[in-house]
Amino acid sequence: MVLKIFFPQCCNRADSGLLVGRWISGHDSAVVLAVIHYPFIPGQVKQYVQKMQAQSGVELSVLGSWSLPKEGQEGMESFLRDLSTIFPQERWLQIRRQMGKTGFTCEILKQGPNGRIAERKEKKKQEEADGGDGEEEDEEKVIFVHYEQRKVMLSQLHPIQSGDRDPKTDPPSELRQMFQTVARSQPLFFLDRYDDGPLKSTHWQSEGREASIIVELLKQASVPLCMLIGWLLSIWTWVCNIRIFSLYPLRFLSSKLSTCVQLSYRTEHMRTISSLKPATDHTQFMRKANILVSFLVDVALGVLLMSWLYRDNHITMLANTLVPVADHVSKELEELLQWLMGAPAGLKMNRALDQVLGRFFLYHIHLWISYIHLMSPFIEGILWYGGLSACFGLTFALSLLSDMVALLTFHIYCFYVYGARLYCLKIYGLSSLWRLFRGKKWNVLRQRVDSCSYDLDQLFIGTLLFTILLFLLPTTALYYLVFTLLRLVVVLFQGVLHLSVDFINSFPLFAVALRVCRSYRLAEGVKFRVLCDEPGSALHLMMEINPLKGSAAVQTYRTPTYSCYPKDSWGALVKKLFVGELIYPWRHKTTKTD
Amino acid sequence: MGPDGAPGPAVPWRKVLWECQPFPDNYVDQRFLEELRRNEGIRQYRYWAVVKEAGFVAQQLSCVAVFITLWLYMEQGLLSPEMLLGTSLVSALLGYGLHQVLTSQVETCTEPRTHLADLQSATIFLSFTFGFSPVLKTLTESVSTDTVYAMSAVMLLAHLVSFPYAKPSPPGSLSLNAALFASVCLASRLPGALHTFAMLSCALLVFALWPCLLQRLRDNAPNQFTAVCVGVCVGGVGGLGSQSPGGAVLLALALGSVTLLCPLLLVRLQRHKDNIQGPWDEAEIHEDLSHFLH
Numbered sequence: 058m059v060l061k062i063f064f065p066q067c068c069n070r071a072d073s074g075l076l077v078g079r080w081i082s083g084h085d086s087a088v089v090l091a092v093i094h095y096p097f098i099p100g101q102v103k104q105y106v107q108k109m110q111a112q113s114g115v116e117l118s119v120l121g122s123w124s125l126p127k128e129g130q131e132g133m134e135s136f137l138r139d140l141s142t143i144f145p146q147e148r149w150l151q152i153r154r155q156m157g158k159t160g161f162t163c164e165i166l167k168q169g170p171n172g173r174i175a176e177r178k179e180k181k182k183q184e185e186a187d188g189g190d191g192e193e194e195d196e197e198k199v200i201f202v203h204y205e206q207r208k209v210m211l212s213q214l215h216p217i218q219s220g221d222r223d224p225k226t227d228p229p230s231e232l233r234q235m236f237q238t239v240a241r242s243q244p245l246f247f248l249d250r251y252d253d254g255p256l257k258s259t260h261w262q263s264e265g266r267e268a269s270i271i272v273e274l275l276k277q278a279s280v281p282l283c284m285l286i287g288w289l290l291s292i293w294t295w296v297c298n299i300r301i302f303s304l305y306p307l308r309f310l311s312s313k314l315s316t317c318v319q320l321s322y323r324t325e326h327m328r329t330i331s332s333l334k335p336a337t338d339h340t341q342f343m344r345k346a347n348i349l350v351s352f353l354v355d356v357a358l359g360v361l362l363m364s365w366l367y368r369d370n371h372i373t374m375l376a377n378t379l380v381p382v383a384d385h386v387s388k389e390l391e392e393l394l395q396w397l398m399g400a401p402a403g404l405k406m407n408r409a410l411d412q413v414l415g416r417f418f419l420y421h422i423h424l425w426i427s428y429i430h431l432m433s434p435f436i437e438g439i440l441w442y443g444g445l446s447a448c449f450g451l452t453f454a455l456s457l458l459s460d461m462v463a464l465l466t467f468h469i470y471c472f473y474v475y476g477a478r479l480y481c482l483k484i485y486g487l488s489s490l491w492r493l494f495r496g497k498k499w500n501v502l503r504q505r506v507d508s509c510s511y512d513l514d515q516l517f518i519g520t521l522l523f524t525i526l527l528f529l530l531p532t533t534a535l536y537y538l539v540f541t542l543l544r545l546v547v548v549l550f551q552g553v554l555h556l557s558v559d560f561i562n563s564f565p566l567f568a569v570a571l572r573v574c575r576s577y578r579l580a581e582g583v584k585f586r587v588l589c590d591e592p593g594s595a596l597h598l599m600m601e602i603n604p605l606k607g608s609a610a611v612q613t614y615r616t617p618t619y620s621c622y623p624k625d626s627w628g629a630l631v632k633k634l635f636v637g638e639l640i641y642p643w644r645h646k647t648t649k650t651d
Numbered sequence: 652m653g654p655d656g657a658p659g660p661a662v663p664w665r666k667v668l669w670e671c672q673p674f675p676d677n678y679v680d681q682r683f684l685e686e687l688r689r690n691e692g693i694r695q696y697r698y699w700a701v702v703k704e705a706g707f708v709a710q711q712l713s714c715v716a717v718f719i720t721l722w723l724y725m726e727q728g729l730l731s732p733e734m735l736l737g738t739s740l741v742s743a744l745l746g747y748g749l750h751q752v753l754t755s756q757v758e759t760c761t762e763p764r765t766h767l768a769d770l771q772s773a774t775i776f777l778s779f780t781f782g783f784s785p786v787l788k789t790l791t792e793s794v795s796t797d798t799v800y801a802m803s804a805v806m807l808l809a810h811l812v813s814f815p816y817a818k819p820s821p822p823g824s825l826s827l828n829a830a831l832f833a834s835v836c837l838a839s840r841l842p843g844a845l846h847t848f849a850m851l852s853c854a855l856l857v858f859a860l861w862p863c864l865l866q867r868l869r870d871n872a873p874n875q876f877t878a879v880c881v882g883v884c885v886g887g888v889g890g891l892g893s894q895s896p897g898g899a900v901l902l903a904l905a906l907g908s909v910t911l912l913c914p915l916l917l918v919r920l921q922r923h924k925d926n927i928q929g930p931w932d933e934a935e936i937h938e939d940l941s942h943f944l945h
Binding site: 408409514528529 | 772775776779780783786787789790791792793794821822823824825827828831832835836855859
């Protein structure tokens with residue numbers, strides 16, 4: 058049986074006194090949190106420990122005694138040993154250290170069923186010793202694990218387990234319990250040496266409580282700021298919930314425009330940040346911090362964009378290039394259609410159908426160009442006011458750009474839909490009529506192909522239609538191919554914009570910065586370094602925190618937003634293209650609130 | 652150990668495997684292969700009966716030849732579409748009358764098909780074909796002539812191969828569709844929309860309605876059926892001969908071999924048949940399952 062004692066490094070040189078800490082249930086270990094110095098009154102110590110237990114919720118108790126005898130303090134040991142009668146425990150630890158020696162010695166007094174059974178175990182540890190040559194009956198070994206108290210207190214062990222656990226699952230591991238103990242014992246660490254109370258203790262903060270003026274000022278300022286943001290949000294929510302906005306066309310439109318979607322997500326984020334309750338656990342705190350930091354970075358980038366945009370007449374330049382670009386695009390499209398109406402790439406097109414389709418699309422392009430020319434005086438104004446939206450963040454500017462691209466290429470989308478529907482109809486017709494050609498039919502109930510005896514007129518008309526569809530297939534397929542390619546280019550561009558918006562929204566910048574600067578706060582585990590190991594003597598280990606890997610930090614703390622990812626695999630996409638189904642390759646997940 | 656081995660013990664060998672017998676598993680006694688049956692169920696063909704049946708196949712071949720002849724005439728402008736339409740209409744009416752005459756009383760009761768339904772079908776055919784003929788005409792404009800001929804030849808061959816010679820009355824899907832596909836390909840090469848319409852009506856007549864009439868003839872008047880077959884064959888050879896003598900010679904050869912040579916081979920080669928059946932064959936179900944389907 059091995060007894061592990063977690064000993065804080067700050068107490069290595071503490072004056073003699075009592076050890077306060079916690080026995081970890083279910084494992085053979087104890088965590089030492091502080092040392093209360095001599096002189097003390099035992100009754101006051103008991104009171105203090107009970108008060109701390111009530112404040113922190115940790116099962117604190119007096120673990121044992123610690124003696125580091127200085128000059129003029131002989132007789133301390135026997136006094137401390139007698140204290141074991143005052144504080145009744147199952148096990149009483151007596152840890153001793155000599156000045157000048159680096160080793161600890163530990164005695165464990167157990168209270169068995171027959172009264173007191175003292176087991177004397179002496180373990181000497183010396184740095185230069187040449188191996189322990191004492192013979193001990195090692196029925197119980199002691200391992201001292203030294204830890205840095207401040208770092209462990211601030212650290213969070215990953216994977217994070219939620220607070221209320223099902224009692225049926227396994228109890229938390231020893232390490233996790235130890236981290237939780239230190240983290241929750243914060244009230245214990247408020248007693249520093251400048252306090253005028255009856256007790257003096259040693260822990261990591263006993264030299265004086267740390268505080269930062271900036272952090273305190275921010276904490277004071279954040280309360281009215283949160284209230285202001287909350288009030289603004291309530292007005293905004295009231296405006297959004299006006300009934301006129303709940304009409305179907307507006308609601309459908311607002312769910313499709315990415316600007317509105319981005320606006321709703323930012324509103325959610327603001328609501329999370331501006332809640333007046335402080336964060337209850339680590340996850341919430343990280344979520345709030347990440348949202349705040351990414352919002353600030355977003356706004357900073359947006360302001361940068363604005364400062365570039367409104368300088369040197371950039372807006373006028375942009376507006377003046379937009380109409381010629383649109384003209385150029387439409388001219389290219391017209392040339393493309395003329396080429397298709399001829400004999401493109403030597404393919405055999407049906408001339409009549411070719412002319413019909415080509416003229417239809419040419420007329421659409423003509424309509425679109427007229428629309429652009431109609432809008433051209435207003436473009437500069439639209440760009441100017443649109444650029445103002447970048448003050449809300451770069452994500453808004455990008456969403457607005459994506460929406461404008463969607464509106465400007467609406468005709469390509471229309472062409473694609475026409476071409477795809479025609480092609481899809483043709484493919485379905487052909488496959489069904491091919492089955493008729495062979496004398497078979499699709500059984501919808503059994504989802505398979507069965508034989509069927511058709512009537513004469515069905516056969517006749519079916520064969521005629523099959524022939525017509527077959528010979529018109531190259532024409533339709535070519536138009537479909539051309540417009541699908543154009544549509545895919547537009548979709549790709551929009552996808553890039555959406556991906557970058559999503560990246561800015563969800564990347565946990567605060568967590569990554571924490572991982573880089575204060576890596577002990579995000580712990581994946583611990584590693585142990587041997588301080589001294591001699592056969593036959595106690596083991597002293599130094600526990601160091603193993604920080605979380607960067608990729609795991611990003612994975613754990615990603616803000617869930619409408620992550621934009623491709624809906625189909627490559628194979629499914631190609632199959633859809635082949636059959637003629639309409640593609641909406643980017644799927645937007647609705648946000649999940651956890 | 653085989654039948655020539657040492658005489659076995661007193662217990663006779665039985666051909667069962669569930670008993671533990673003192674013989675090895677692959678032992679057979681002298682009754683081996685007694686249950687072998689050779690050429691059971693073989694049919695004795697008589698030459699002239701087979702020739703008569705083969706006449707039907709020859710008739711169908713000649714039908715295709717007649718159709719191609721008509722198309723050749725239309726393409727060269729020797730036959731005007733109006734004349735073809737008129738002739739088709741008249742023949743259709745005559746055929747319909749003959750069909751009604753030949754239908755016996757029993758058959759009309761089991762499957763009553765009124766004249767109105769027939770008229771409706773005919774109207775659908777004609778209107779559909781007439782409406783689509785301008786579209787059909789432009790279908791193969793951009794396809795090269797060789798491709799069109801090749802496609803039509805393949806399709807007509809498929810039609811001949813998959814034709815339901817045993818019971819042509821509900822026309823087989825693949826054969827009819829292949830023939831119609833070939834006729835659309837050929838018809839779209841003609842100079843005008845009316846030509847296309849006429850050609851398609853003729854194709855419908857020849858490939859869809861003519862076999863129904865033949866079926867009736869075969870059922871009710873077998874002697875006349877044979878005469879009709881011979882007549883069609885002669886007509887096919889003659890018609891093709893007026894356009895291309897080489898084609899006529901080829902057709903005559905093909906008809907001769909199908910009608911006379913192939914039955915001879917069939918009858919002669921029967922004596923080389925050597926089927927064996929025995930108790931080792933898979934079980935066959937000889938019930939008529941059609942009464943489960945109704």
